[in-house]
Amino acid sequence: MTKDVIALTPRMPDPWSVLVGLLSGGPDKLVDAAGEGAVVQLCDQEGRPLVSIEAPLLVQVPGEAERLLGSAAPPVPFWWTEARATTGVAEAERLADTFAARLAALAGGTAWPPRAVRSVGVVASEGVSVAPVPAAAQPAVDVLTDKVAVVIMDRPVIAMTAWLSDAFRAVAAAERGLQIVTPAGTTLSAAVRDTLPGWPSRWVVQDEREGYYDGRSGAVLRWQEGMFAPVTSPDATEDDPHTPVAASYQEFTDTGERQLAVTLRTVHPADERLILGGALEAVWRELTGEPPVGWGSAEPATLPWSPGRLTDVAFTRAPEPSWFVVVGSPERPGLATVRVKRTKAGVEEEVTLAFGYGADEQVPRDALPRAAEVLATRHRLQSMLVQLRKARRDLAVPPRFEGPGVPLAFVLGAEEVHALPDDRAWRTPLPQQPLRLGPKARPALYYPLPGDPSDLSGWSDFERLVRHLKGA
Template identity: 80%
Template sequence: MTKDVIALTPRMPDAWSVLAGLLSGGPDKLVRTTGEDAVVQLCDEEGRPLVSVEAPLLVQVAGEAERLLGAAAPPVPFWWTEARATTGVAEAERLAGTFAARLVSLGGGSAWPPEAARSLGVVPSDGVGVAPVPAAAQPAVDVLTDKVAVVIQDRPVVAMTAWLADAFRAAGEGGLGLQIVSPAGTTLSPAVRSALSAWPSRWVVQDERDGYYDGLSGAVLAWREGMFFPVAADDSTDEEPRARVAATYQEGVGDSGERQLAVTFRTVHPADDRLVLGGALEAVWRELTGEAPAGWGTAEPANLPWSLRRLTDVAHERAPEPTWLVVVGSPERPGLATVRVSRTKAGVEEEVTLAFGYGPDEEPPLDAVPRAAEVLATRHHLRSMLVQLRKARRDLAVPPRFEGPGVPLAFVLGAEEVRAMPGDRARNTPLDRAPVPLGPKTRPALYYPLPGDPSDLSGWQDFERLVRHLKGE
């Protein structure tokens, strides 16, 4: 049974509904709050949490329950209430299911997964023991060592939920890696993928043949010295270490005809009280899809309808600390972006990673890319931009299988960066095609076209030559 149970209700669970849910373990169970009262915990006799319940979240963005859970949700807006059971305690898992079932019975809607929330009766839990602190101190963390925090996620999509974001934050503050363990068949949200780039963080996938493997690299893993570690291949040497690659990771590799258009860019705005953030992302989104983003949030699910003003207010309230955001598109045009807003000496910086998905019968709007680049360069203080085309899933989910890398379609250098280059270095490059100026002739940005053929990785050689040239190497 899953350790996470989610109630999707058309009405906000009121105090009586939550109380009825919390009594699922009987009236003698202890209840306490944590996380600035945002999390309610149902505890055993020793005060250790059996079930942690996050404050209900109002979701106003269509398609998020379907994207993350594969579940039908009430029409937007609806309330998303998560209960997470302590790992390895069967009674705790049943308590979480009963909690969600009681919320749904009183407020309507549905629960995910359906089989976990079928009983309304009291769950016998007398004498049940729970892992001691510190493992139970962070609700999302299942195993804690001196090297990593391990989180077990039994969901269709491992998403950057508030739980998981807190786990990443706590692990980082403690100098630990975060390792996410999921069953076979689970996919990863792009919002989580970028957060797993630092060693020893990794996505650990359970596998019948090889035990465990890294869902992003395919390396077979084993638990060793307090963390999941790659298993050396038979031909591995100290000079050329190699990990054994899981057979499952290499299966089903083929061209489905699906594509992703990936865009990463960085803008730097002068610090100003009147500054409105998110405009650069919205401009690119409109150029490539013809519509604005559907919603955004500080975690997944993205719960707020798209609003530049509200996004700016959140970033302003958190300054000078950085703000991380996730932005999603409509169900008809899959799109997902992560945005990091930070204060630097140069001003207010926005780092955006964006992708759109296309089916075999859909053409990515490659002709719109130069227009999007020009809008960024002339109106949004663009510093740099890289556009790639990938053979990858339309729904943007990251599978635990090999997916080839994207290939560069274009690179853009902002006007300030061009101006800072000595002489004509930015204009005279070793590439066959000359850069295309964007914006005013006196201070243009430069658009460098690249092959962009997802079947030909040689485009990365051109990109590397270009970057080395621009750096003066």
């Protein structure tokens, strides 16, 4: 098991100086030039990792510490330095706390969790050494079997940190699942929820009554055959091997909060002049009146919003795909993930976006057709689905049943409409006719749907529409 400790400082920290102070009199290897690596590990004499320390991140986006830690931070820009302690080894957690506390004291900042601030003291360092690269394959992984990698995390919000992103890539390459184990009060960032693959990957929630359950489905889980897997009900049969659902998962209260969720796909010709992120910024401006605030390749988002810099990173990584997270201002919660990949058709952008609204705030339904037209006429929109769902304004994903969203609208791009035979795109089984977007000669089409969160029949209408468009 591991514990995370984070120092938030207004000045750039010098982790090596702090390590020298912690381990004064320790081995000469402490100041080896090889320590310029992105991750440094303190290990005992047997090579077991005690604390893994990541290179500091310069955060230039307001609200990220509050969103992910529930903690106040210095004004932007500030430095975010993470350490992970292996609690199965004596003194490791205290060593991490002391590291973060001293770092915060030297650089004039704070440490999370608050207990770390009180941990400045002397830590026994006999037999402790520094490894310039992780002694284990992945610092974030706590348990590794032939089926899954297990990550145990105790944070307010499980975010797509660089640690966790590395773990995702490692398990994908090894063809294993990833199982994230958290306490009951923890939530997921939507970026993690949207990235976590299916079986055997899971969000495993500790529960006083059930032991463990799946935070996305509520299925009661047990550790069996090298991974967390659903428990079979006593009355299950071969034809109906159903699984009990945890009572904690079913404790849902409608607070009146809503989320507007948008998924869209654009396809661009592969051109040196192409600027990515334009479609995301366009829909963000149409629905909120402002652009995104920040972006990054992990959470916290560290960089001010810039489609040009995002494009540069994606082109540098090509032909490998790229993944980015984009965030909005604290006043209007918004979070998006963007996947960029090269295909035979060109450069594809897949965007998953959500905005949060309180019970007393209006969801901007009237702006949806206008946003769709901007995407269709200026950003080569292929398709877009808009949903409304009962969910938290802060966009965090709780280990509770929130119910599915309901479709508000579906949009088909101009090229896709043109490719359909006859007038199939125009004459649909829906009661409302589609709205024309763009030029009459080659329009995109906007299909309005009921969008009532208390009525799931909108999915039947959407299914009928899709089957009709496919000619089924």
